[in-house]
Amino acid sequence: MYTKTIGIEIHVELKTNTKIYSNSINGYGKTANSNVNVVDLGYPGTLPTLNDAVIRTALKAAIILNCDINKRMHFDRKNYFYPDLPKGYQITQAETPIGVNGYVDIDVNGETKRIRIHDIHIEEDTCKSIHYKHHSFLDFNRAGVPLVEIVTEADMHSAEEAMAYVEKLRELFLYADISDCKIEEGSMRCDVNISISKTDELGVRAEIKNIGSISSVGKAINREAARQEELLENGKEVTFATYRYDEKKDETIMMRVKEAGNDYRYFPEPDIPFVELDDEIIKEVTESIPMLASERRKIYVQRGISELNANKIIQNRDISDYLNNFLDTDINLVQASNLLLGDISAYLNKEEKSIFNTKLDTNKFIDVVNKLDKGEINSKVFKDILVDLMEKEDSVDEIISSKGIKIISDPEELKKIVLTILENNQNSVNDYKNGNERAIKFLMGQIMKETKGSANPELVNKLLEEELKK
Amino acid sequence: MSKYLDLGIKELHNKLVNKEIKPKDLVLEAFERIEANQDLNAFITLDKEGAIKRAEELENVESDSLYYGIPIAIKDNIVTKGLRTTCASHILDNFYPIYDATIIETIKNNNMIIIGKTNMDEFAMGSTSQTSYFGAPKNPWNKTKVSGGSSGGSAVCVSAGLVPFALGSDTGGSIRQPSSYCGIVGMKPTYGRVSRYGLIAFGSSLDQIGPMTKTVYDNALLLNLISGHDDKDLTSSRKPVDDYTRLIGKPIDGLKIGVPKFFMSEIVSDEVKSKVEEIIKLLEDNGAQIEYIDIDYIENAVTLYQIIAMGEASSNLARFDGIKYGFSKKDPEGIDDLYESTRGEGFGEEVKRRIMVGSYLLSGDNAKIYYNKALQIRNGIRESFLKAFEKYDLIIGPNATTTAYNLGEGLDDPLKTFLDDILVIPVNMAGLPGMNVPIGFGKDKLPIGLQIIGDEFEEAKMYQLASFIEEKLNLDLDPFKEVK
Known part of the structure; x- marks a missing residue:
């Protein structure tokens, strides 16, 4: 040998x-x-x-x-x-x-x-x-x-x-x-x-x-x-x-x-x-060394990002630098990293751009991550507004309203829609009642379809569960 | 024939400012003199058209510098934009630089007028200027004698008064030795005092540009002009530039002067030795204290020089490969033939010999055995000199062991050229300033010079002593006096 x-x-x-x-x-x-x-x-x-x-x-x-x-x-x-x-x-x-x-x-x-x-x-x-x-x-x-x-x-x-x-x-x-x-x-x-x-x-x-x-x-x-x-x-x-x-x-x-x-x-x-x-000089240069990859990886995993995703972030220096802006802010870092690795990276690759050359400043990013996190918008809406987020100076709210997207968060209005959907999908309601919990996802989808994705998903979920348990 | 060029820089300046003369008068006079003395072969390239054009332009320029309108000759290893720069070599005989050396920029900014490029040993390798591809210059005191070298052309040019202000370069005595042979004032400044940017390198750790003139005062004025730090030369000093004329004319009583015993040993001819002894007497009579001293390793300086200068030269001359500029073998059979034929045909015998010896000295373990060892001993020489300068203001001795010898002599003895420089090389090894001031003549009416060595950056003190000797001796240094 x-x-x-x-x-x-x-x-x-x-x-x-x-x-x-x-x-x-x-x-x-x-x-x-x-x-x-x-x-x-x-x-x-x-x-x-x-x-x-x-x-x-x-x-x-x-x-x-x-x-x-x-x-x-x-x-x-x-x-x-x-x-x-x-x-x-x-x-x-x-x-x-x-x-x-x-x-x-x-x-x-x-x-x-x-x-x-x-x-x-x-x-x-x-x-x-x-x-x-x-x-x-x-x-x-x-x-x-x-x-x-x-x-x-x-x-x-x-x-x-x-x-x-x-x-x-x-x-x-x-x-x-x-x-x-x-x-x-x-x-x-x-x-x-x-x-x-x-x-x-x-x-x-x-x-x-x-x-x-x-x-x-x-x-x-x-x-x-x-x-x-x-x-x-x-x-x-x-x-x-x-x-x-x-x-x-x-x-x-x-x-x-x-x-x-x-x-x-x-x-x-x-x-x-x-x-x-x-x-x-040695001291000056030592102090100028930025956070290196191994340390970034450690922090990402500690903050709940999967090892696979942490490695993916490390492979893209700009994305990692961008994400590091939010280490000390109050946002859901997992949500943030998912966005960066998903739709945002797809956009950047297609446009051959660095995230630092887009209009997605840190305030906008925090806003949009929080909106997703709280269910104020869903991923479909995010996809719809992505290009504007990257290319327009406008705030997230301005972009959402300019797109004609209205987030329905009024419980009374939503309840009406939920009831209509339940009425029209009696089979699924029965399935759910017979123990098929997945049926609720289908119903949810129907509501989103009906509202063109503008329903507040958290609220819809709550209302659905309430109504199905009746 | 007008005789303005027999005047010094200050006098010329006054006449130029008073509009008594124009820059063009000086240029035309220089060319009259050059053309009448073509047999001296002092120049490789003349720029008559450019110099006259520049002189005419200057008529519309207000004189804002002491050097305005003064003509100057430049050794042909200092690059001049658009003006052929050959290093007296076939390999560069069609080389027109695309940039100016830093000191050439200074000269041009001060509205001096460059007359031409002076003859020299090929790549400054030699002590007689006989290795020039363009033939040797002749000593104006006796045209069968060598001018010395390697700055022979500049020495001849100044001595014969063709252009009385010139620049040379000194790697192992190349300013001082021809100055001694031709009876002029030549200064090799402290290593690092003058920018080397644009000086085609021979021995990088030794090369230094310096002024060559008829008088001590003019020499100091030119050193004032060309000295100073240059960002483009990391080995140039940041030490502020002195006014090198400031001690000229001051009495010398109380000056402590050392004479290395080696400088007055049997290697020096009797006539040179006795002339130096006369000067020692003169200085003592005027209140200077003279003592004979020892400088460690001074007798090894030539050997060290051969190792260091040839080692560095073998590397410095590698860039002449026929690819980027200069002579290039036409239609070579492959890259090796391009190198071998270009360098084989382009370089002269002495240059090739030194490249070969230098390459050998740096090969394999030799670099450690020879080069590194030489650097150590060289440091020993320097320290010994610096120690002497704790006690002495200046060190003196002869520059050359003899007066100028016959053209053709020593050509078959490659070692002779080094032994010619046995008294001047120690100064380059130590990085110190050294100069020549004429002190008289030998039996054939050939000039003898005194070498004055100073501590680092103490050029002003050297000029003090040189000007004292110049004034006391009041020599007639016109080589054509009798002819006229």
């Missing part, structure tokens, strides 16, 4: 306004080469500056990963030739990464496991190469985009653990406003190192670069482990090499053999002085 040993390197693009070593806009994805200046192009004579927001964001990441902080750190040059590297070197951190010796706890199959972080360091992204026929094009918008690279120890032993780690890191960074962590768009990139062995001695590892999704991380690991096992079982050796994972073919494909001791000629970057991270 072979044991897999897995270590993961993740590159994450930081959400800053400008690039790391120049004041160009950090806008990779815009028109090619539109966010570029002479520094990004590596023009002769240019020098790097250092974006303070990058240091703070990376520091936040290091704190969240429980790292020891290198309070006096410097940058290093990693020298190699490649067309996507404008200066012929990448400014990175080799000797004094901002954080070392950290950890992340992951949950797999109901058990908590600790994954050690070797280090987290700051570096710049390269150009994007685009190959077309016999030509290669370079998009310098990505050159100088700030990255952090997080390197784990080889602490993972299954595809599930690896996926849980990547998911956990994504969730942490998303909620700490470090990165948008879109693996598909390349703002989060996973490189997996995997080897297999039957003994305590580790096998020769393969590095699978730039895996395109979290589920592919799992698939690539299992596929590569199977490939290695087949080699070893046939008396062959695993080659120390870099691979890519082809999702369509479910295959790991060798890109280049790794040469031992690849020589990047690292040396301290002379253009950037040492950076001192004093206790005050």
Whole structure:
């Protein structure tokens, strides 16, 4: 039986306004080469500056990963030739990464496991190469985009653990406003190192670069482990090499053999002085960390939201942030979360909007949740007024009346309707009296149909029960 | 031929303000002189059209700066927007920058007029300017002699009075040594005093831009102009800029001056040594206290320089790959051929040698064995200098072991060029300011210079001593005196 040993390197693009070593806009994805200046192009004579927001964001990441902080750190040059590297070197951190010796706890199959972080360091992204026929094009918008690279120890032993780690890191960074962590768009990139062995001695590892999704991380690991096992079982050796994972073919494909001791000629970057991270900055950054996903999840479950729904909320950062506005208000949080995950999410997805870009302000939301909770409106009415709630400045009451929806809450008026319905549905009345309690739902439905959903459901329920018991 | 360019900045300024002369008169005079002395090969690129146009524009501009209308020559490793900047290399011989160095912006904002770009060693690598792709400049005192380097073109330009105000750069003596050979005043300021943004990097932790002039006073005025913090250069200092002329003309009695024994050892030729001794005597006679001192590791400075400067250069010059700008091999067979052919053909021998040595020094474990170790010892030199400055106001010695030697000499000996700089390199290692002031001539009427080294940001005190010597000696520093 072979044991897999897995270590993961993740590159994450930081959400800053400008690039790391120049004041160009950090806008990779815009028109090619539109966010570029002479520094990004590596023009002769240019020098790097250092974006303070990058240091703070990376520091936040290091704190969240429980790292020891290198309070006096410097940058290093990693020298190699490649067309996507404008200066012929990448400014990175080799000797004094901002954080070392950290950890992340992951949950797999109901058990908590600790994954050690070797280090987290700051570096710049390269150009994007685009190959077309016999030509290669370079998009310098990505050159100088700030990255952090997080390197784990080889602490993972299954595809599930690896996926849980990547998911956990994504969730942490998303909620700490470090990165948008879109693996598909390349703002989060996973490189997996995997080897297999039957003994305590580790096998020769393969590095699978730039895996395109979290589920592919799992698939690539299992596929590569199977490939290695087949080699070893046939008396062959695993080659120390870099691979890519082809999702369509479910295959790991060798890109280049790794040469031992690849020589990047690292040396301290002379253009950037040492950076001192004093206790005050560390304190400031620590205090700036927003409520993270695990804590949100805990609170939601404590407040009665199902674990399934709590997870669904966490998966949508905006919805979670929106819901958090009401943690200290007097509304039914379960009702609120149901609305957010149900009709409201459906609307937002259809319109491709964030809830923060709608007219559903917090007062309106509280009002509408309370109206539903007290039975002043029902879910049908809510559906009818949803679009107006999202798109009009008007209050909930104004929207309801403008729709011509009248909520009948007059007991006398309702009683008449109830009696008419009972009279016309004698069979159901008999069913109920014979012990079929579900019959009351049918009757309720008939009343709602009659009133076009405008009857106060709580009141109708009460009246029905009273009349049926007579 | 008019002779306004024999005047200093202040005198020119007065004449310009009084409308006695126009900026254009100075520009035309500079080009007259340049054209009459083309054999000196001081310039790589001239901007006659641009300079005249600018001078004409300035006629309608009120003089609001001391530097208004004054012509200046710029070493060709400082980028000038739209004006070819070659670093004296084939790889950049068609490179027209799209931005200005910070100090070029300052110069333009002060309405100075850039005349052209001066010759130099390729990428500032050399001590004779003979590694220039455009051929070596000639020493105006004797055209069979080297100008020194790497800022040879600027030194020749100032010495011959073509344009008496110039900028050079100094990584391991490249301002002071040619200033010494050509008999002019040259200042390498404290590391961080002048922005390096737009200076094409050679050894980033050593490079510094500085002024090269006929007189001490003009030198201080130019340093006033180009000094200061720059947000674009993280290594530039936030220390407020001094008025570097403030101590000029002040007496020197009571100044405590150290002379490193190494600077007066057997490595220095007799004629240079005896000239420096004369100066020591002069200073003592005028109330200065002179003592011989030891600076730790000073004799290792050249070795450290080779490791640090070549290591950094190998990385700094990686960007010249034929992809973004500069010379590029046409129709390469793949990416490796593009790199190899572009760099193989684009760089000269000395540059390639230094890139190879530098790459080796940073390879694998070598970075720890050599580079990191060199940084440590370098710190030792710096600390030893700083300790000396607790006791002494200034440190002096020669800048060069000999006077200028024959063109062509030493070309087959790659080590010679480093040994030429044995006296100037320690200052770069320590990040301190160092300057040259002419103190006389050797047997062939070739200039000899004194090196003055100051504590960090103590350039004003250096100018004080330099101006004292300048005034006392009152040397005739016109190399064409006898010809005329």
